[in-house]
Amino acid sequence: MKKNFEIGKDTYWVGYVDDRKVPFHRLILEKGTTYNSYFLDTEKPTLIDTVDIEFGRVFVENLSRFTDISKLEYVVINHVEPDHAGGLPALLSKAKNAKIVTTALGAEELKNMFKLHNREYIIIHDGMKLDIGGKTLQFFETPFLHTEETMVTYCMEDKILYPCDQFSTHIANHELFDDLAKEDITEDFNVYYQLIMHPHRPYVQDMLKKISQLDIQMIAPSHGYVLRENVAQYIHAYDEMSKPKKDKKAAILFSTMTGNTTKVAKIIAEGLEKKHIETRIINVDKADVESVLEVVRESDMIFFGSSTRYADMVGKLEIILKEMKNMDLSSKLGVAFGSYGWSGEAVEVINDYLKENGMKVIDSSYIIKVTGMDDVQVPLRVKFNPNEDEQRKLYRSIEIIGDLLVG
Structure with a gap:
């Protein structure tokens, strides 16, 4: 192995440097990026993550110069997106006996994505050791x-955390380590967090709790620099950037038959209060219009x-929505909800009003674009009385x- 690729004892960077302007998540990475893969040359040779699918063949050719790929015992896949797992098919065509180590959902996605149904998988769970x-x-x-399928890997003897996308930077670099960087990487580190991780900040907090008891001397992410200088500062930065903002206010305005x-409405209020969001719930048919509009002004x-x-709304809600047209609502988040017995058009009519009024409308499209989560259906629609399953979906x-607000 080449010494300049070594990040720890018998542990080597074997990734790919992409120094183009790279299209990525509807962005252009002006500084390029690296696809970091790590080879652990142990008695049971192990690879942690691969590279982007575009560079799979080159990746395997380069790796074969370092080691006999046919003897590879394990391939750890922390995250199945093609920029991490994309080199897997080319790799496994030579590593015919290698076992894939990943989460249960990760295994299902790899099978479907790359037709790897006949490979042996080791399914991990929290705290499991190998x-x-x-x-x-x-x-x-x-x-x-x-x-959803993402995991992180920690090498206990080396005290190295392999956190996949977390703690990454999008920079094409040949220096490998942060302390050898030609310029300060703080801004790149923070920008990466804001673009990729911040929409998932409650889960960042969950991750930090899980790794808090580990002795981490180095962080080897999937993009950019390996972090070895003052590692605690990077963990602290994630903690500070992902802490929820306080003093947010929400209002729930409704009409009912x-x-x-x-x-x-009460389920929504309970869910928001669990997020420590100050919440007011108002039946607009029992309140005067101006007082309701004042609540709108005060709410986030x-x-x-x-x-x-x-096929339409009931009560005074439409009056409120019409009166709001004269207000500046550009800084406020709006969500439509309702119950129905047949087709439930009222919820869609409300959603149209919110868009016309200039609010930032939270719907399924918005959530997918911001978080990547496709299991949340918004506007919130319930047929008749919400049963136990519908209540569970509502709370989810x-x-x-709520996380979109407190972040």
Whole structure:
């Protein structure tokens, strides 16, 4: 092995430097990036992550100059996106006996993405350890950082954390280590966090709790520099940037016919209060218009709900929505909800009003674009009285929506 690629005892960087202007998540990475892969030359040779699918063949050719790929025992996949797992098919065509180490969901996604149904998988769970012959790897599930199947790997003897996308920077570099960088990487580190991790900040906090008891002397992420100088400062930065903002206010305004929309409103209120968001719930049919508008002015997020009657809203809610057209709502988040018996058009009519009024409307499209989560359906629609399963889905949705506010 070449000494300049060594990051620890018998541990080597074997990734790919992409020094182009790289299209990535609807952005252009002006400084390029690196796809970091790590080879642990132990009694049971192990690879942690691969490279982007575009460079899979080159990756395997380079790796074969360092080691006999046919003897590879384990391939750890922390995250299945093609910029991390993309080199797997080319690799496994030569590493025919290698076992894939990943989460349960990661295994399912790899099978479907790369048709790897006939490979042997080792499914990890939180805290699980794997002896790779001279080193011990420990695994922790870190869902939604930044996709649901993600995990991190820790080498106990080397005290190295392999956190996949977390703690990354998008810079094409040949210096490998942060203390050898030609310029201060702080801004690149922070920008990466804001663009990729910040939408998932509650899960960042969960991750930090899981790794808090580990002795981490080095962080070897999947993009950019390996961090070995004052590692604690990078962990502290993630902690500070992901802490929830306080003193946020929400309002739930609704009209109802039979009381089902009231039940939905109360569930929303309970979910927000669990996020420590100050919440007011108002049946607008029992309040005067100006007082309701004052609550709108004071709130950071407003939920608007109605039952559906003859394909439209009920009660005074539409009056409120019309009066709001004269207000500056550009800084406020808006969410539509409601109950219905047949087609439930009222919720969609509300959603149209929110967009026309210039609010930042939280719907499924917005959530997918910001967080990548596709299991949350917004506007919030409940048929008749919310049953136990619908209540569970509502609480899940409110958890995600609340996180968008407190972050």
